[in-house]
Amino acid sequence: MFSRRTVVYLTRCLSSIRTSASGQNESNLVPRSLPEPLVLAINGQINEEYCASYIYRSISYHFATSSVCLLGLSEFYRKLATEETEHAESLADFLLFRNNPVTLETIAKPPERKWSANIGKTLCETVELETKLSGSLSLVYEAAEKQRDVVLMDFLTKRFLRQQCDSLRTLQQLTTKWNQLAAAPDGTYQFDREVRKWIRSSGHLPK
Numbered sequence: 111m112f113s114r115r116t117v118v119y120l121t122r123c124l125s126s127i128r129t130s131a132s133g134q135n136e137s138n139l140v141p142r143s144l145p146e147p148l149v150l151a152i153n154g155q156i157n158e159e160y161c162a163s164y165i166y167r168s169i170s171y172h173f174a175t176s177s178v179c180l181l182g183l184s185e186f187y188r189k190l191a192t193e194e195t196e197h198a199e200s201l202a203d204f205l206l207f208r209n210n211p212v213t214l215e216t217i218a219k220p221p222e223r224k225w226s227a228n229i230g231k232t233l234c235e236t237v238e239l240e241t242k243l244s245g246s247l248s249l250v251y252e253a254a255e256k257q258r259d260v261v262l263m264d265f266l267t268k269r270f271l272r273q274q275c276d277s278l279r280t281l282q283q284l285t286t287k288w289n290q291l292a293a294a295p296d297g298t299y300q301f302d303r304e305v306r307k308w309i310r311s312s313g314h315l316p317k
Protein backbone atom coordinates (compact mmCIF):
# COMPACT_ATOMS: atom_id res chain seq x y z
CA MET A 111 0.00 0.00 0.00
CA PHE A 112 1.01 3.65 -0.38
CA SER A 113 2.64 5.35 2.56
CA ARG A 114 0.72 8.16 4.23
CA ARG A 115 3.11 10.68 2.66
CA THR A 116 2.43 9.30 -0.85
CA VAL A 117 -1.34 9.37 -0.34
CA VAL A 118 -1.22 12.99 0.88
CA TYR A 119 0.95 13.93 -2.08
CA LEU A 120 -1.24 12.16 -4.67
CA THR A 121 -4.36 13.69 -3.15
CA ARG A 122 -2.81 17.15 -3.54
CA CYS A 123 -1.98 16.40 -7.19
CA LEU A 124 -5.54 15.26 -7.91
CA SER A 125 -6.90 18.21 -5.99
CA SER A 126 -4.93 20.69 -8.06
CA ILE A 127 -6.14 19.09 -11.33
CA ARG A 128 -9.77 19.24 -10.25
CA THR A 129 -9.43 22.79 -8.95
CA SER A 130 -8.00 24.03 -12.22
CA ALA A 131 -10.54 22.11 -14.33
CA SER A 132 -13.66 23.17 -12.48
CA GLY A 133 -12.54 26.45 -10.94
CA GLN A 134 -13.41 25.21 -7.46
CA ASN A 135 -11.88 22.73 -5.08
CA GLU A 136 -13.83 19.51 -4.78
CA SER A 137 -13.56 17.76 -1.44
CA ASN A 138 -14.84 14.40 -2.72
CA LEU A 139 -11.77 13.17 -4.59
CA VAL A 140 -12.22 10.04 -6.67
CA PRO A 141 -9.12 8.97 -8.61
CA ARG A 142 -9.69 8.94 -12.36
CA SER A 143 -9.23 5.52 -14.00
CA LEU A 144 -6.31 5.20 -16.38
CA PRO A 145 -6.87 4.84 -20.12
CA GLU A 146 -6.16 1.42 -21.65
CA PRO A 147 -2.71 2.26 -23.15
CA LEU A 148 -1.45 3.28 -19.73
CA VAL A 149 -2.89 0.21 -18.04
CA LEU A 150 -1.13 -1.97 -20.62
CA ALA A 151 2.14 -0.06 -20.26
CA ILE A 152 2.16 -0.30 -16.46
CA ASN A 153 1.22 -3.99 -16.45
CA GLY A 154 4.06 -4.59 -18.94
CA GLN A 155 6.48 -2.76 -16.67
CA ILE A 156 5.35 -4.83 -13.69
CA ASN A 157 6.33 -7.93 -15.63
CA GLU A 158 9.72 -6.41 -16.54
CA GLU A 159 10.39 -5.66 -12.88
CA TYR A 160 9.45 -9.17 -11.74
CA CYS A 161 11.59 -10.75 -14.50
CA ALA A 162 14.58 -8.61 -13.42
CA SER A 163 13.97 -9.55 -9.80
CA TYR A 164 13.95 -13.24 -10.75
CA ILE A 165 17.25 -12.91 -12.63
CA TYR A 166 18.91 -11.04 -9.73
CA ARG A 167 17.65 -13.63 -7.26
CA SER A 168 19.09 -16.40 -9.41
CA ILE A 169 22.47 -14.59 -9.55
CA SER A 170 22.36 -14.11 -5.78
CA TYR A 171 21.79 -17.85 -5.23
CA HIS A 172 24.70 -18.67 -7.53
CA PHE A 173 27.11 -16.45 -5.57
CA ALA A 174 25.90 -17.99 -2.30
CA THR A 175 26.55 -21.65 -3.27
CA SER A 176 29.25 -23.23 -1.14
CA SER A 177 31.53 -23.84 -4.13
CA VAL A 178 31.48 -20.10 -5.00
CA CYS A 179 30.92 -18.46 -1.59
CA LEU A 180 31.09 -14.79 -2.65
CA LEU A 181 28.66 -13.60 -0.03
CA GLY A 182 29.08 -9.87 -0.60
CA LEU A 183 27.99 -10.24 -4.21
CA SER A 184 25.22 -12.59 -3.17
CA GLU A 185 23.92 -9.96 -0.75
CA PHE A 186 24.23 -7.24 -3.37
CA TYR A 187 22.13 -9.18 -5.90
CA ARG A 188 19.62 -10.15 -3.22
CA LYS A 189 19.12 -6.43 -2.53
CA LEU A 190 18.69 -5.73 -6.23
CA ALA A 191 16.09 -8.50 -6.44
CA THR A 192 14.16 -7.13 -3.46
CA GLU A 193 14.25 -3.67 -4.94
CA GLU A 194 12.80 -4.84 -8.29
CA THR A 195 10.01 -6.71 -6.49
CA GLU A 196 9.21 -3.51 -4.57
CA HIS A 197 9.08 -1.61 -7.86
CA ALA A 198 6.60 -4.10 -9.29
CA GLU A 199 4.47 -3.79 -6.14
CA SER A 200 4.54 0.02 -6.25
CA LEU A 201 3.32 -0.06 -9.85
CA ALA A 202 0.59 -2.57 -8.96
CA ASP A 203 -0.48 -0.33 -6.05
CA PHE A 204 -0.65 2.61 -8.40
CA LEU A 205 -2.95 0.69 -10.78
CA LEU A 206 -5.20 -0.25 -7.88
CA PHE A 207 -5.19 3.32 -6.60
CA ARG A 208 -6.47 4.42 -10.00
CA ASN A 209 -9.15 1.71 -10.04
CA ASN A 210 -7.51 -0.42 -12.72
CA PRO A 211 -6.82 -4.16 -12.72
CA VAL A 212 -3.39 -5.68 -12.23
CA THR A 213 -2.64 -8.39 -14.80
CA LEU A 214 0.29 -10.64 -13.95
CA GLU A 215 2.09 -12.36 -16.82
CA THR A 216 4.47 -15.32 -16.97
CA ILE A 217 7.92 -14.67 -15.55
CA ALA A 218 10.64 -16.00 -17.86
CA LYS A 219 13.12 -18.53 -16.50
CA PRO A 220 16.44 -16.80 -15.68
CA PRO A 221 19.47 -17.84 -17.74
CA GLU A 222 21.45 -20.70 -16.18
CA ARG A 223 24.96 -19.36 -15.94
CA LYS A 224 28.08 -19.49 -13.82
CA TRP A 225 27.84 -15.81 -12.99
CA SER A 226 31.02 -15.94 -10.92
CA ALA A 227 33.13 -17.24 -13.83
CA ASN A 228 33.35 -13.74 -15.32
CA ILE A 229 32.37 -11.08 -12.79
CA GLY A 230 33.14 -8.23 -15.19
CA LYS A 231 30.68 -9.69 -17.70
CA THR A 232 28.06 -10.24 -14.99
CA LEU A 233 28.34 -6.59 -13.90
CA CYS A 234 28.15 -5.50 -17.54
CA GLU A 235 24.98 -7.51 -18.06
CA THR A 236 23.53 -6.04 -14.87
CA VAL A 237 24.14 -2.55 -16.26
CA GLU A 238 22.42 -3.64 -19.50
CA LEU A 239 19.41 -4.96 -17.59
CA GLU A 240 19.10 -1.76 -15.53
CA THR A 241 19.41 0.30 -18.73
CA LYS A 242 16.62 -1.79 -20.28
CA LEU A 243 14.43 -1.17 -17.20
CA SER A 244 15.14 2.56 -17.41
CA GLY A 245 14.24 2.50 -21.10
CA SER A 246 10.91 0.75 -20.57
CA LEU A 247 10.10 3.09 -17.65
CA SER A 248 10.79 6.04 -19.94
CA LEU A 249 8.30 4.59 -22.42
CA VAL A 250 5.66 4.39 -19.68
CA TYR A 251 6.48 8.02 -18.85
CA GLU A 252 6.11 9.02 -22.52
CA ALA A 253 2.73 7.24 -22.67
CA ALA A 254 1.64 9.16 -19.53
CA GLU A 255 2.83 12.40 -21.11
CA LYS A 256 0.83 11.65 -24.26
CA GLN A 257 -2.29 11.13 -22.13
CA ARG A 258 -1.39 14.24 -20.09
CA ASP A 259 -1.62 12.22 -16.88
CA VAL A 260 0.43 14.42 -14.57
CA VAL A 261 -0.19 12.24 -11.51
CA LEU A 262 1.38 9.23 -13.20
CA MET A 263 4.22 11.33 -14.63
CA ASP A 264 5.00 12.68 -11.20
CA PHE A 265 4.77 9.24 -9.59
CA LEU A 266 7.20 7.77 -12.13
CA THR A 267 9.68 10.61 -11.76
CA LYS A 268 9.75 10.62 -7.98
CA ARG A 269 9.48 6.90 -7.33
CA PHE A 270 11.52 5.48 -10.19
CA LEU A 271 13.46 7.62 -12.62
CA ARG A 272 15.82 9.25 -10.12
CA GLN A 273 16.39 5.90 -8.44
CA GLN A 274 17.25 4.27 -11.77
CA CYS A 275 19.99 6.88 -12.28
CA ASP A 276 21.36 6.16 -8.79
CA SER A 277 21.35 2.40 -9.45
CA LEU A 278 23.21 2.83 -12.73
CA ARG A 279 25.79 5.05 -11.06
CA THR A 280 26.32 2.47 -8.30
CA LEU A 281 26.81 -0.25 -10.89
CA GLN A 282 29.28 1.86 -12.85
CA GLN A 283 31.26 2.47 -9.65
CA LEU A 284 31.26 -1.24 -8.88
CA THR A 285 32.46 -2.00 -12.41
CA THR A 286 35.34 0.47 -11.97
CA LYS A 287 36.21 -1.08 -8.62
CA TRP A 288 36.20 -4.52 -10.21
CA ASN A 289 38.49 -3.34 -13.03
CA GLN A 290 40.91 -1.99 -10.42
CA LEU A 291 41.00 -5.26 -8.49
CA ALA A 292 40.51 -7.92 -11.17
CA ALA A 293 44.20 -8.37 -11.95
CA ALA A 294 45.26 -8.79 -8.30
CA PRO A 295 45.97 -12.40 -7.20
CA ASP A 296 43.14 -12.27 -4.66
CA GLY A 297 41.15 -9.65 -6.60
CA THR A 298 37.87 -11.58 -6.55
CA TYR A 299 38.05 -12.05 -2.79
CA GLN A 300 38.98 -8.39 -2.24
CA PHE A 301 36.17 -7.20 -4.50
CA ASP A 302 33.63 -9.34 -2.71
CA ARG A 303 34.79 -7.91 0.63
CA GLU A 304 34.56 -4.36 -0.75
CA VAL A 305 31.00 -4.98 -1.95
CA ARG A 306 30.02 -6.40 1.40
CA LYS A 307 31.62 -3.50 3.32
CA TRP A 308 29.96 -1.00 1.00
CA ILE A 309 26.51 -2.49 1.53
CA ARG A 310 26.97 -2.65 5.29
CA SER A 311 28.39 0.87 5.69
CA SER A 312 25.84 2.74 3.59
CA GLY A 313 22.98 0.51 4.61
CA HIS A 314 21.14 1.20 1.42
CA LEU A 315 23.27 0.17 -1.50
CA PRO A 316 22.10 -0.10 -4.20
CA LYS A 317 19.83 2.87 -3.97
Ligand SMILES: [Fe+2]
Pocket residue numbers: 159193194197243
Ligand atom coordinates in the same frame (compact mmCIF):
# COMPACT_ATOMS: atom_id res chain seq x y z
FE1 LIG B 1 13.19 -1.50 -11.09
